[in-house]
Amino acid sequence: MHQREALSAVSHPIRIDDPADERLAAYRDIRERDLVGREGRFVAEGKVVLNVLFGHSAFQAESVLILESRLDGLSDLLGRVPDHVPVYVAGKPVLDAVAGYHVHRGVLAIGRRRTQPDLDGFLSALPARAVLPVLIGISNHDNVGAIFRNAAAFEANGILLDETSCDPLYRKSIRVSVGAALKVPFARSGNVEGILAALDRHRFECLALSPRGRTDATALDCPGRTAILLGSEGHGLPDHVIERLRSVRIDMSAGFDSLNVAAASAIVLHQLWTHRQRA
Amino acid sequence: MHQREALSAVSHPIRIDDPADERLAAYRDIRERDLVGREGRFVAEGKVVLNVLFGHSAFQAESVLILESRLDGLSDLLGRVPDHVPVYVAGKPVLDAVAGYHVHRGVLAIGRRRTQPDLDGFLSALPARAVLPVLIGISNHDNVGAIFRNAAAFEANGILLDETSCDPLYRKSIRVSVGAALKVPFARSGNVEGILAALDRHRFECLALSPRGRTDATALDCPGRTAILLGSEGHGLPDHVIERLRSVRIDMSAGFDSLNVAAASAIVLHQLWTHRQRA
Incomplete structure (x- = not known):
């Protein structure tokens, strides 16, 4: 039938x-x-x-x-x-x-x-070993779509977005993500303070990606639940966020220290994926 | 005055x-x-x-x-x-x-x-230790711009494009490159056969980036002159090119083996840059 x-x-x-x-x-x-x-x-x-x-x-x-x-x-x-x-x-x-x-x-x-998960419900459903990109103020549809595509390719367990980041279900984000926006679980909720508090409740180590980060990205591993905060192209993450967290940088040319946020996510997610495959 | x-x-x-x-x-x-x-x-x-x-x-x-x-x-x-x-x-x-x-x-x-370099003049001017992305059939202005941006960030020595790739001096490519299209030396000339012959004349080791590549990208180094061939999103590099060259893959999820070519270039150029910094 x-x-x-x-x-x-x-x-x-x-x-x-x-x-x-x-x-x-x-x-x-x-x-x-x-x-x-x-x-x-x-x-x-x-x-x-x-x-x-x-x-x-x-x-x-x-x-x-x-x-x-x-x-x-x-x-x-x-x-x-x-x-x-x-x-x-x-x-x-x-x-x-x-x-x-x-x-x-x-x-x-x-x-x-079908359902719109709340922040705690979303985080508690993630596994004990997890990689979670967290997008703060990323309103460019192409960048959000590209980060989802990288997250799917390197098996991030989900993506969290603050309320000032754009909805991954915008037409252009879905298209740029090649469908990953429909595949990688995500929640979009609240501001950076609320998100950091929730990540803390759910025992995530929070890394802040910044050109001024103290740890080089090639030294990253992911022993437990790891959240990687990514800021917008123009302004990056707020200073007070970078200061509170373990900060991570991608080393690059001093003469052209400009990397697209989606390219940065590709490098960091690839690093963590490679590390998890070998562990 | x-x-x-x-x-x-x-x-x-x-x-x-x-x-x-x-x-x-x-x-x-x-x-x-x-x-x-x-x-x-x-x-x-x-x-x-x-x-x-x-x-x-x-x-x-x-x-x-x-x-x-x-x-x-x-x-x-x-x-x-x-x-x-x-x-x-x-x-x-x-x-x-x-x-x-x-x-x-x-x-x-x-x-x-000011000047439009010919292929041999361009290649002979590169140093004895050099990283050179080579774009074959990449006609998307955003991707070309993004690859230039990554090349500038990770100090590639130049970029070579075949005649079916788009001109990096298109308005949108320059904008997406954040000016790197005006900074990284490039030549755009001929087809893949002519380019491979020229790279051979100028003693480049040619790597072909492909999802089916035999060497994992994390094992790459760059002892001398290294050219990395990148193909278009849709079709990738021609099979006969991949078969003739040392092929390189970026390992990723079997369930979503789809990486944007600019994201792939970021990962490979970052790997080679990190290796050169440590050497």
């Missing part, structure tokens, strides 16, 4: 020819939707991201929207769409009119987070 | 009120200019990038264009503008009309590369 329904959904996607059709309301003016009125929903784009969405239980898909001309090449993906999720199909003019821009990939879905 | 001219240039920037003024021709429709008709010129944006431009001899500035309201805060920068380079000043409506978009930083310059 389930098998037949799945096949039926794949065989009979719902064709929509009217850009004003209310079933596509969640896809309307996608770029503006990044800013306001997302109501817990997110937009997933592209085959790779949708495969993560359908394979990960923390998120549920509400609908799928496929460009007509892409349909033939997507039977594997469409076979993974849960039975109850409608698959809409539209021609290019309709798709572009609804989305409000030129949707060149032509593979979209609307998803929703 | 020089002192007086410099002061004079700072004291008397040239005010322009007509968006059609021919002296601003090089700033017209900046975004389209990224694609065609650059004629050896490039657009530099922002204070940090302009500081690199005025401090680096491989490039000459042709003119500077400043948003009127930014002028007061830029006396240090303007003091570094060479005497013969005109500094134009315009109000916001004029600047946006000329550039064709909302120029929020309000600090622009037109630059030109």
